[in-house]
Amino acid sequence: xxxxxxxxxxxxxxxxxxxxxxxxxxxxxxxxxxxxxxxxxxxxxxxxxxxxxxxxxxxxxxxxxxxxxxxxxxxxxxxxxxxxxxxxxxxxxxxxxxxxxxxxxxxxxxxxxxxxxxxxxxxxxxxxxxxxxxxxxxxxxxxxxxxxxxxxxxxxxxxxxxxxxxxxxxxxxxxxxxxxxxxxxxxxxxxxxxxxxxxxxxxxxxxxxxxxxxxxxxxxxxxxxxxxxxxxxxxxxxxxxxxxxxxxxxxxxxxxxxxxxxxxxxxxxxxxxxxxxxxxxxxxxxxxxxxxxxxxxxxxxxxxxxxxxxxxx
Amino acid sequence: xxxxxxxxxxxxxxxxxxxxxxxxxxxxxxxxxxxxxxxxxxxxxxxxxxxxxxxxxxxxxxxxxxxxxxxxxxxxxxxxxxxxxxxxxxxxxxxxxxxxxxxxxxxxxxxxxxxxxxxxxxxxxxxxxxxxxxxxxxxxxxxxxxxxxxxxxxxxxxxxxxxxxxxxxxxxxxxxxxxxxxxxxxxxxxxxxxxxxxxxxxxxxxxxxxxxxxxxxxxxxxxxxxxxxxxxxxxxxxxxxxxxxxxxxxxxxxxxxxxxxxxxxxxxxxxxxxxxxxxxxxxxxxxxxxxxxxxxxxxxxxxxxxxxxxxxxxxxxxxxxxxxxxxxxxxxxxxxxxxxxxxxxxxxxxxxxxxxxxxxxxxxxxxxxxxxxxxxxxxxxxxxxxxxxxxxxxxxxxxxxxxxxxxxxxxxxxxxxxxxxxxxxxxx
Numbered sequence: 001x002x003x004x005x006x007x008x009x010x011x012x013x014x015x016x017x018x019x020x021x022x023x024x025x026x027x028x029x030x031x032x033x034x035x036x037x038x039x040x041x042x043x044x045x046x047x048x049x050x051x052x053x054x055x056x057x058x059x060x061x062x063x064x065x066x067x068x069x070x071x072x073x074x075x076x077x078x079x080x081x082x083x084x085x086x087x088x089x090x091x092x093x094x095x096x097x098x099x100x101x102x103x104x105x106x107x108x109x110x111x112x113x114x115x116x117x118x119x120x121x122x123x124x125x126x127x128x129x130x131x132x133x134x135x136x137x138x139x140x141x142x143x144x145x146x147x148x149x150x151x152x153x154x155x156x157x158x159x160x161x162x163x164x165x166x167x168x169x170x171x172x173x174x175x176x177x178x179x180x181x182x183x184x185x186x187x188x189x190x191x192x193x194x195x196x197x198x199x200x201x202x203x204x205x206x207x208x209x210x211x212x213x214x215x216x217x218x219x220x221x222x223x224x225x226x227x228x229x230x231x232x233x234x235x236x237x238x239x240x241x242x243x244x245x246x247x248x249x250x251x252x253x254x255x256x257x258x259x260x261x262x263x264x265x266x267x268x269x270x271x272x273x274x275x276x277x278x279x280x281x282x283x284x285x286x287x288x289x290x291x292x293x294x295x296x297x298x299x300x301x302x303x304x305x306x307x308x309x310x311x312x313x
Numbered sequence: 314x315x316x317x318x319x320x321x322x323x324x325x326x327x328x329x330x331x332x333x334x335x336x337x338x339x340x341x342x343x344x345x346x347x348x349x350x351x352x353x354x355x356x357x358x359x360x361x362x363x364x365x366x367x368x369x370x371x372x373x374x375x376x377x378x379x380x381x382x383x384x385x386x387x388x389x390x391x392x393x394x395x396x397x398x399x400x401x402x403x404x405x406x407x408x409x410x411x412x413x414x415x416x417x418x419x420x421x422x423x424x425x426x427x428x429x430x431x432x433x434x435x436x437x438x439x440x441x442x443x444x445x446x447x448x449x450x451x452x453x454x455x456x457x458x459x460x461x462x463x464x465x466x467x468x469x470x471x472x473x474x475x476x477x478x479x480x481x482x483x484x485x486x487x488x489x490x491x492x493x494x495x496x497x498x499x500x501x502x503x504x505x506x507x508x509x510x511x512x513x514x515x516x517x518x519x520x521x522x523x524x525x526x527x528x529x530x531x532x533x534x535x536x537x538x539x540x541x542x543x544x545x546x547x548x549x550x551x552x553x554x555x556x557x558x559x560x561x562x563x564x565x566x567x568x569x570x571x572x573x574x575x576x577x578x579x580x581x582x583x584x585x586x587x588x589x590x591x592x593x594x595x596x597x598x599x600x601x602x603x604x605x606x607x608x609x610x611x612x613x614x615x616x617x618x619x620x621x622x623x624x625x626x627x628x629x630x631x632x633x634x635x636x637x638x639x640x641x642x643x644x645x646x647x648x649x650x651x652x653x654x655x656x657x658x659x660x661x662x663x664x665x666x667x668x669x670x671x672x673x674x675x676x677x678x679x680x681x682x683x684x685x686x687x688x689x690x691x692x693x694x695x696x697x698x699x700x701x702x703x704x705x706x707x708x709x710x711x712x713x714x715x716x717x718x719x720x721x722x723x724x725x726x727x728x729x730x731x732x733x734x735x736x737x738x739x740x741x
Contacts, residue, residue, distance in 0.1 A: 059397045060415050060703065080732075147563035147575070156562065163562040170723045256512030257565065258718030273390045275707055276397075 046289075053283040059276035072283035082284065084259050085267040088174060089288075092263065093242040096181040100238055101231070103182065104189030109219075111190070112197050122194070125187045133184065137248035140180045141167070167253050170260035177261055180248055185241070189234045196230025197223070225307075232303040236296055243292050264288045343375030345641040350378045352405040352645075353392050355385060355626060358589050359462050359663040363649075366658055370648055376641045378405075385409075385514065389706075396421035399633045404642045408458040408627045410448050410696055414703040417452035422629035425456040428643055435647060440668045448696025450627035458627025459646050461655075462665030464587040465690035466522055466622035467683070469594060471496075471582045472607040474503065482609045486526050489583060489612045490551060493559040496582040506555045507581035509572050510565035510720050517713035518699065519572075522585060522622050524548045525698040528614045531708065532700050538708060538737035540715075541730040549719055549726040556720050565720050577602060585611055587624060588687050589664035592680075608683040610690055623694035625665065666691075704740045711736050 017025075053072055057065045076082045107125065111118040128136070144152040146165030155161040162169035166176040200223065208218050224231075246265040249255060255262035255270075264284060272281030352367075354360045360382045367378035381403070383391060388407070395402040396419070408416060416422050429436060438446070442463065450458030468489070470482060474496050483489035493505030508523070509515035521531060527548035533539035556564060561575050569590075576584045577593060577600040593599055594606045611621050628649070630642045648654055655667055659677055671677055672688035700708065715729040724732075 059393065060419060062397075062419070145563055145566060147561055147571075152563075164565050164721070165563055168563070168565045168721055170721055254512050256714070256717050257721035258512070258723045259714055260723070270710070274386070274710065276393060 049282045049285060052278050053286050055279045057277075057279040059278060068279070072279050073287070076280070076283055076287065081259055081262065082264075082267060085262045085264050086287075086291075088259075088261060089243060089245070089263045089265075091174060092178055092181070092245055093239060095175075095178040096185070096242050097235065097238045099178070099182050100186045100189045101235060103186045104234065105193050105231075107186065107190035108193035108197055111194055114198075122191070126191065127187075128184045129188045129191075131184070133247040134251055136180060136184050137251035140176075140248075141252045144176065168257055170257050173253055173257060173261045177245075177249060177252065180252070181242060181245070184248075185238060189238060192234040192237075193227065193230055196227045199230075200226055228303050228307045232299060235303075236299050239295055239299070240292050243288065243295070264291075343373075345644065346375030348376040348638065348641045350376055350404040350638065350642055350645060351402065352378055352380045353388055353395075353403040353407065354380050354382050355388050355407045355409070356382050357462070357626070357665075358592070359626070359658070359665045362658055362661045362663040365661060366649075366654070369654075370645055373648070374641075374644060376645065378645060393421075396631065396633065401631060401634045401638075403631055404634050404638050405645065406458075406629045406631060407462075408450065408629045410624050410626070411699050411701050411705045411709075413448075413450060413452040413457055413627075413701050414705065416457040416629065417455050418703050421632060422457045423632050423639055423643075425450075425459055425630070425643070426454070429456060429459070432647060436650065437652060437668075440652065440670050441650075442667070442669060442691040442694065444623055444691060444694035444696060445625065445667060448623060448694070448701070449625050450629070452701070458629035459650065460625065460667055461628045461646070461650050462589070462626040462663070463623060463667050463687075463691060464589050464625040464665070465687040465694070466585060466611045466624070467588050467591070467686055467690060468609050468611050469576060469584050469586055469591065470607055470609070471579070471602065471605050473605040474582045482607065483583070483612050484610075485615045486523075486612045487615055490555065493555060493583055497559045502580050503582060504561045504564075504575075504580055505559040505582045507560055507564055507567070507572050507575050507584045508552075508555070509567055509569060510556060510560070510717065511568045511571075512717035513568075513713040514709055515568035515713070516716045516720065517709045519585070520549065520552055520712065520716045521699050522611075523552055525622065525695070526611060526613050526617070527551060528617055531698075531712075532702075536702075537741055538734060540708075540712065540734040540737055541727065546726045546730055549716065549730065552716070553719050553726065565717070579605070588666070588683070588690070589625075591683055592662055592664050608686050610686055619693050620695040621690040621693050622698050623690065623696050624699075704737075707740050708737050 054067060054069055055065055056068045056071070111122050131139075141149075143149050144155075144166050146152045146156045146161070146163060146168070149165070152161070152165050156163045156165065162172060166172045204222060204226075205218065208222055213221070244265050245263050246269060249261055249263055249266055250269070253261045255266050265288065268281045268284035268288065271277045271284060352363065354363055360380065364380040364382070367380060371377050389409075389412070392403055392406045394400075406422070408422070429438070441460065445460045445463040449460030449463065450456050468483070472482075475482065475492070478492075478496060480492050480495070481488075483492050496503065496505040509519040524531070524545055527544070529542065529544040529548045530539065531545075533542070539545070561580055563571070564575070567575065572584065573586065573590050573593065575581050576586075579601045588608075591608055594608075595603055597603050600606075613619065628646050630639055630646070634642070649658065650667060652668060652670060656671060656674060656677065659666060659671060660680065666672070666684070666687055669688070672684045672691075678684055699705065702708075711733040715724070715733040718724040719726050719729045
């Protein structure tokens with residue numbers, strides 16, 4: 001009787017499950033919204049992008065939609081414009097990220113000491129990061145135009161640039177865009193590396209100083225190995241971002257002169273939003289995604305290996 | 314007291330009734346009360362005037378017109394996705410002359426043919442230039458947009474510089490090229506020629522104009538691309554030389570804005586342009602050449618027929634909106650292109666002419682003395698020199714890259730046009 005009464009008093013039979021199971025159910029319920037969000041926002045568009053890339057699919061010519069398999073990819077790989085865009089993107093990424101990392105590290109070292117002057121400097125150098133890349137592009141375009149640009153006019157006047165302006169010369173246009181990216185994003189790299197520097201264990205550094213290690217030795221043997229996670233973070237973030245460069249190129253050169261500054265993302269946007277060629281645009285985006293994934297995986301493996309070697313982790 | 318109260322009551326009722334009648338009379342006039350039309354407009358000179366004149370349409374009909382002003386790329390992208398997705402975000406859309414093919418093929422907009430037949434008298438179609446009626450919205454057997462802003466390609470030149478050098482206004486391309494070289498003097502910051510050089514639609518469109526005037530053509534007689542024809546290679550060679558020897562150094566970066574600015578600032582002696590920019594040369598607040606500028610018809614290659622480039626915008630109604638919205642949208646188009654409103658539209662500085670009567674209107678002539686040049690251009694207008702075919706955006710992009718490549722010295726005309734032709738052929 002007592003037993004049946006107890007059973008009757010249990011309003012929710014499901015609650016009779018053990019504490020561990022209930023805890024698991026709770027976690028599943030709590031993470032479900034995030035999982036659904038990722039599926040809807042991330043996985044579904046990605047799957048759709050892969051699906052579209054297998055079709056000749058143009059919004060302006062809906063009647064001509066048909067399955068082409070890897071046709072879009074084969075076309076892209078044999079297309080000189082796409083190959084040129086890929087080369088430009090790689091040059092841009094390697095050039096910009098290398099300089100940003102070196103310069104950012106130098107700035108981080110210079111601002112390492114925690115005093116008022118450095119804090120003010122840090123606040124000031126972060127200004128470029130707060131400006132959207134599109135506006136940065138417009139500012140540099142306005143500054144560097146040969147006829148009306150405040151800087152461009154004098155550069156041309158003193159023979160320091162092509163008389164038609166830095167963006168009009170195929171050999172200087174990409175370098176100028178790299179410079180603009182360095183101007184904007186070096187402070188972010190410096191900030192990430194500075195955070196890494198500040199988290200370094202002070203006792204080890206002090207001990208090495210007492211033991212008579214030079215500044216260069218401390219940097220090479222202690223600082224850089226301990227900083228590897230921060231370096232990896234800065235390197236991965238900036239590489240992914242630089243590989244997707246679009247805004248500043250779009251407003252400064254539009255990919256020109258000719259195709260000298262055409263990048264993969266610019267090419268994809270043009271195919272997708274100008275010609276509404278969804279199949280081809282999806283294929284370019286997927287190729288870009290694969291490149292980014294390979295690069296990021298490579299970095300992670302490389303830095304892990306270095307970290308294990310240096311710190312035994 | 315009682316009688317007074319009764320009188321007051323009667324007066325009040327009479328007053329209410331009269332107010333109600335008056336209200337219903339106003340209501341009857343305001344046929345589209347409560348309707349809001351959203352108009353996607355190209356950011357040309359007419360856009361601000363459209364926004365300024367729209368409240369008058371509301372006063373007359375009750376329908377509100379919200380003008381969304383967009384740059385060329387955004388206009389094309391936003392309206393096309395609206396059409397394709399069937400979202401009905403825009404009721405009215407300004408349509409560039411070269412989009413007619415894709416509009417018609419994909420049935421994006423309402424075919425106005427029957428409505429135009431029905432309302433022919435009201436529209437006063439005979440007063441509209443036939444070339445504009447055709448080019449700014451007609452495709453096959455459909456009228457996918459109604460013209461409202463006709464642009465004439467004209468030659469704007471510095472009369473003072475031509476007079477000082479003893480030169481006449483050029484009538485042929487050969488004369489124009491010769492004058493451009495003669496008037497160039499970098500030491501005085503004066504250049505004989507300016508045109509769009511910027512990669513993309515800017516350089517493609519300007520070169521296509523010069524190309525036609527020099528006897529070239531984008532399409533062959535079979536309607537297929539013929540980008541690397543002998544005539545096109547020759548005209549691109551001349552165009553490149555003009556940029557190298559007679560244009561301001563930064564011209565390879567210029568789009569329409571930069572080109573017009575250089576002319577208004579007085580550093581270019583000749584410029585072919587759309588008539589829509591002409592009112593700006595006479596405006597002292599933005600122009601340094603108010604008393605020095607003259608406008609004439611665009612030059613043609615010696616011996617070539619008298620045909621001038623025309624462009625401009627039609628107003629289209631989204632096919633994916635409700636019928637009541639379509640009716641109100643058509644009422645707006647009819648209202649905008651009606652002779653008195655369109656005159657007012659141009660008096661307010663839209664620079665978007667349409668009607669023959671506007672060319673002889675004393676008020677407009679007083680304000681815009683160059684109207685006879687526009688009239689002559691419209692009389693002999695060619696709206697097909699930029700091929701109005703569905704593949705046009707891609708062809709324009711190919712030419713926009715190829716011509717820019719040549720102008721910056723990265724490729725020679727033949728090599729660049731050969732590559733563009735190879736890519737264009739794949740589109741057909």
